Amino acid sequence: MTDSYEPTERTIPTRSRDRASYDRAAVHSILDEGYVCHLGFVRDGAPVVLPTLYGRIGDRLYVHGSTGSRPLRMAGSRGGEAPGLRVCLTVTHVDGLVLARSAFHHSINYRSVVVHGTAHQVTDPEERRTALDALVDHVVPGRSDDSRPANAKELAATAVLRLDLGEVSAKVRTGGPNDEPEDASLPHWSGVIPVRKAYGTPVPADDHDPAIPLPGYLSVL
Amino acid sequence: MTDSYEPTERTIPTRSRDRASYDRAAVHSILDEGYVCHLGFVRDGAPVVLPTLYGRIGDRLYVHGSTGSRPLRMAGSRGGEAPGLRVCLTVTHVDGLVLARSAFHHSINYRSVVVHGTAHQVTDPEERRTALDALVDHVVPGRSDDSRPANAKELAATAVLRLDLGEVSAKVRTGGPNDEPEDASLPHWSGVIPVRKAYGTPVPADDHDPAIPLPGYLSVL
DSSP, rough: OSOOOOOOOSSSOOOOOGGGEEEEHHHHHHHHHHHHHEEEEEEEEEEEEEEEOEEETTTTEEEETTTTTHHHTTTTTTOOOOOOOEEEEEEEEEEEEOOBBGGOOEEEEEEEEEEEEEEEEOOOOHHHHHHHHHHHHSSSOOGGGSSOOOOOOHHHEEEEEEESEEEEEEEEOOSOOOOOOOTTTTSSSOEEEEEEEEEEOOOOTTTTTTTSSOOEEEEEO | OSSSSSOOOOOHHHHGGGGOOBBBHHHHHHHOOOOOOEEEEETTEEEEEEEEEEEETEEEEEEEETTTSHHHHTOTTSSSSSOOOEEEEEEEEEEEEESSSSSGEEOOOOOOEEEEEEEOOOOOOOHHHHHHHHHHHSSSTTTTGGGGGGOOHHHHHHEEEESSSSEEEEEESSSSOOGGGGTTTSSSSSEEEEEEEEEEEEEEEEEEEETTTOOOEEEEE
């Protein structure tokens, strides 16, 4: 396994090529910081983009859903020789608002990963369990060990799709505004407003037992 | 104009129908809280999902990009009778991590809007200017009045796409975990971790004139 993904015609951007990266560690780092992706697929010739959770194990991404949901049904039934579902899975983190003196040079600092490929239903019971743990732990690391695992009925109601990381690229913008030199003296504030994800105080469930303390893996969020 | 969008076969979910809404004000509110969408389109039969900025004016959404970028080229050249580009534009806000006692009932509190339609290049100069202002003001309300407007060269390099809000739905999950009654006594913490977007201290550009104060519209972010 090399340290980089192979660029393809689809993953080489038409613009801002200096922002693109195929570095495996950079791609994994961006993927691991998030848990909500936007999954695109084609239905009756038209694009559909839905937000959904994902998990990563090595070079495999997993998404899950009800066995009755559209994209999971479209990926084929378990055990069959389905062709799979062509997807584009995109993860984006916004890091800052870039305010330039000119409207044109306003921008966003961001890190994104775009994955192209074909998603297949996972039928192996052990891979399904591992994938479902990864999905829970992607949102809250350590949580899968501190919750009741899915029972047979729940497993039967859940479809898991796998998307191998192969045709994938990251795109990153950092730094301040790129104003035109002749705009430097304009009387407009210019710079970056940092943006980040913040967590609030945990809200226990209505029927939560007060004797159960907040677990350590939540206090580090 | 009615207070709701008309549901269609595409915007009626196969699952969790109680989470779906077609209320115009609810849809607009979710759209107006964000500025990054995930835009899906079909290229050579395969889905592509890219993050991009958007703005809203009434029942019209606008996205923009370089005239050389793929989706904007695919939507047709200005002035032509292009058929437009079929897109799905999705906006998602994550509001909380829902930790149930069972792995199966873990969830996310979120608000999302999915728009289906055909995007067309905007050719009218006045509509283009208004749309570009809306794009800047969607990220930082009030900013378009406090920056240099695009000049002729910049306008010529920028393509603007319009997507009318017609086939659109919102989906919202709120509240605590929906644990199975028989799981209530399990020794796992359960509840919601609120998630929100937070802004950091503004970082002036390297060549920023310290005599220019931070504008009021930034202090309220």
